[in-house]
Amino acid sequence: MKITAIPQLYRNLKRWKEILRVLRRYGLADWLTQFRLPFRDVLKDRGGVPLSQYSREQRVRMALVDLGPTFIKVGQILAARPDLVGPKLAEELKRLRADxxxxxxxxxxxxxxxxxxxxxxxxxxxxxxxxxxxxxxxxxxxxxxxxxxxxxxxxxxxxxERTMLQDIEVLAGLAQLAERVDGFAAWGPTDMVRQMGPxxxxxxxxxxxxxxxxxxxxxxxxxxxxxxxxxxxxxxxxxxxxxxxxLVGQPLSQFLSDEAERCDTDNDAIIASRNELKHRLCETIASVYLTMIFEEAIFHADPHMGNLIVMENGQLGILDFGMIGRIDENLRETIEDMLVAISSGDQNRLTRLICQIGNAPPMLNESRLAIDVAEFIGTYGKQSFGEFDLTGALNELSDMLHRHAIKLPNQSALLLKMLISLEGTLRELGASFDSLDVVRQFTRATIVKRLSPRRRLRQARRVYLEAENFLESAPNEVITLLKMARQGSFRITLEHQRLGPTVNRMVLGLMASAVFLGSSLLLAMKVPPILFHDVTVMGVQDLSLMGLIGVVGSISVMMWLLLAITRSGHLTRGDDD
Incomplete structure (x- = not known):
């Protein structure tokens, strides 16, 4: 942690203690759960249930609730990022409600x-x-x-506001600590907090x-x-x-609950009327959100049933516009191309699009990603539109991104979360409605727009302006580079990701080797203080104490270093590298 962060740490010391106490409690419970110890049930929740009886994902959710509103909001944001936390934890975090x-x-x-x-x-x-x-x-x-x-x-x-801004400062400090842990550093916790703050x-x-x-x-x-x-x-x-x-009406969740209660007592005509209303609601919801995505390029990011109101005249009311997403033209075209690639079974194109839409790590195993994409297309690419499981496909896509450490931009992740929530809402309505057929209709309409002469002219104009700007600026840039080279001030900066741990291990190994050689010389020259000077123990006599300590210490460091390298999986070059 930087020295400049010390005043911030001191200012938030009380909150740090509260957070560390909660994390220690749930972290200890998670550690005890891995072992069959007699006292592993000593830690309990507010209702007296041992924490060991909950899954790891449930304990994470409970810890966030105990940490307060800011961490609940962070959990709700992470629930929209299954590519970062994995589908299981993301699904559990969707249950977060501010108690x-x-x-x-x-x-x-x-x-x-x-x-x-x-x-x-x-x-x-x-x-x-x-x-x-x-x-x-x-x-x-x-x-x-x-x-x-x-x-x-x-x-x-x-x-x-004051509480949340204070917690954001604390989260920034925790992120700096997490950067030092290999398992967390790969996901860029500092960048995540930097994005969550705004x-x-x-x-x-x-x-x-x-x-x-x-x-x-x-x-x-x-x-x-x-x-x-x-x-x-x-x-x-x-x-x-x-x-x-x-908005006067019923939340969609209450509307469906009332429908279930009255279903057994109503006659066939009323049931048919309600089914027609549910079907119309399905069409309206799907049409509205797809209009947002494919035509308006801006969408309401949280279409769960509590935010959708069934009005008295059958209209659909939408609440809570605190979080919205925006789609640029490139993202919208990539989504359309992905749908076409899935339906046509084009494995190579879908792999390229996944890498294009997300932030792939430098050491991405492209062959494994291609295998996963092939399995994904084999499962979902051949399903008919009436049988297509959109939620299952999106969840499996999220799991694939998480396994390969491919991070989505915020707007792409929001869109993914919105589509999963939208499909769940449509399924809860239970009407016989093919939502993906509507997707296909919108996709066809947008493809026609992409081929329209007006759009081609707009593209040509944009390309012309970019080319003009390049031709104007390129000569000056080349001249500047030539001047820098002639003056000897031309520099190239190379950055090696995660080089620090490698260098530290190398330095520690060299130091241990030097200590071992020096201690061996102490033993050979019998430098005092001497052990076993007058007696012989197992054939050993006149043993230098300093040399013995140095040899044992250096061997211990070497063994620890070997164990650490083995655990990291980089002792030998395997097939995965």
């Missing part, structure tokens, strides 16, 4: 007074004291505006969510009337307060 007590209505009113002014109550007829929903960052209350409009108020929790900061700023609501509201008001986005009331929105229209 926090809501702020009192006095604290909520105090926040409203700070953000909207002391006379904020003149703008509302009433504010419900009981929160409608509570999360790690904010909580939602029903309210009625002065003109009688029913709204909901999303209010940031008191002191949550994401959490954006969620703390409700102004961004208000802008997202306006953008998506304009998008669907312009194109269709079967989708409703809450309308924000801009004069009442600030960085910590968001006021928007209330």
């Amino acid at each position: 926090v007590h809501p702020d009192s209505i006095e604290q909520v009113r105090n926040t409203l007074a700070q953000e909207l002014g002391e006379n904020f109550e003149s703008r509302f007829q009433s504010i419900d004291a009981t929160p409608l929903a509570t999360a790690s960052i904010g909580q939602v209350h029903r309210a009625v505006l002065h003109d009688g409009t029913n709204v909901v108020i999303k209010v940031q929790r008191a002191n949550i 994401m959490i900061s954006r969620e703390l700023d409700f102004t961004r969510e208000r802008q997202n609501l306006e953008q998506f509201g304009e998008m669907f008001d312009r194109n269709r009337n079967d989708v409703v986005i809450p309308r924000p009331h801009k004069p009442l929105c600030t960085r910590r307060v968001l006021v928007m229209d209330e």
Whole structure:
């Protein structure tokens, strides 16, 4: 850890102690679980259940809950990154919900007074004291505006911004420590924290969510009337307060629960009507999200059933626009090419596209990746559209990326998570609806767009501008390089990844060898102090104590070094290298 980080460490010392205590507790439980020890059940959860009875993934989730809102939010972000943490842990982290007590209505009113002014109550007829929903960052209350409009108020929790920014600093320190561990360093924990910091900061700023609501509201008001986005009331929105229209209806999860309860008592006509509504909802949900991906290049990143509202008139309402994803043209075209490669069974092209869309490690085993891709295509490439298991395919793709340490960009990972969540929601609806057939229709439409003369002209213009810029700048760059070479200031910097541990082992081996040779000379020259001077033990006499200590110590270091190299799997060059 850098010296400049010491003030930060001292400032957050109390929080460091809390975090290390929780990590030590769950880490010790994980270690004890690996052994059949009589006291391995001594550590228990809040309900008195031994931690050893939980899986490792469950213990990770429980530790994040104990660590508080920031770590819960980090876990929710990592749930969208199965390429980093693996599908099993990502699936477990999806269960993370903030188990926090809501702020009192006095604290909520105090926040409203700070953000909207002391006379904020003149703008509302009433504010419900009981929160409608509570999360790690904010909580939602029903309210009625002065003109009688029913709204909901999303209010940031008191002191949550200071707590989260403090935890981000602590996470940055933990990431620096993790960089020293080979198993963690490969995933770039410092870069991960650097990316998570802005994401959490954006969620703390409700102004961004208000802008997202306006953008998506304009998008669907312009194109269709079967989708409703809450309308924000801009004069009442600030960085910590968001006021928007209330959507009257049932969350999709509650709608399906009520359907299950009433299914046995209703007649055939009502059941047929409900099945038709479910089918229409399936079509609307799939069409809306695919429109976001293939036409608008911006998507709502969390389409779980709690964020989808079945309105009284059958319309679909969408909530929670705190996290959205954006797709550039290259990513969208790569997705289309991947779908074509899977359906056509083109193994080589799909392998290239996976390496293109992700950040492949320098030592990627391309032959093994090609084998995994071939198995993937063999499993999913031959399925008909009606039988295609999109969730299984996406999960297996995530597992493949995780095994080969291929990291996706944030927007690609968000898109992957959204598609998995979307497919799960459509499956829960249970209607006989082929979502992948809609994907195929959208893909065909986008391929037609890619071949359109207008797009070709736009591409040609972009290529011309890039070529013009290159031709203008290239001569100056070449002249600069020639000047540097003539002046002797031309330098080439080579960086070897993970060279530090290799050099350290080499230096330690040379030092151990030098100590062994020097100690052997001490033994040969019988340098005092001397052991067994007057007696002979097993044929040994006049043994130099310093030489003996040096030989034993150097041999111990050499054995430890040999064991470490063996454990790393790099003692000999095997087939995997």
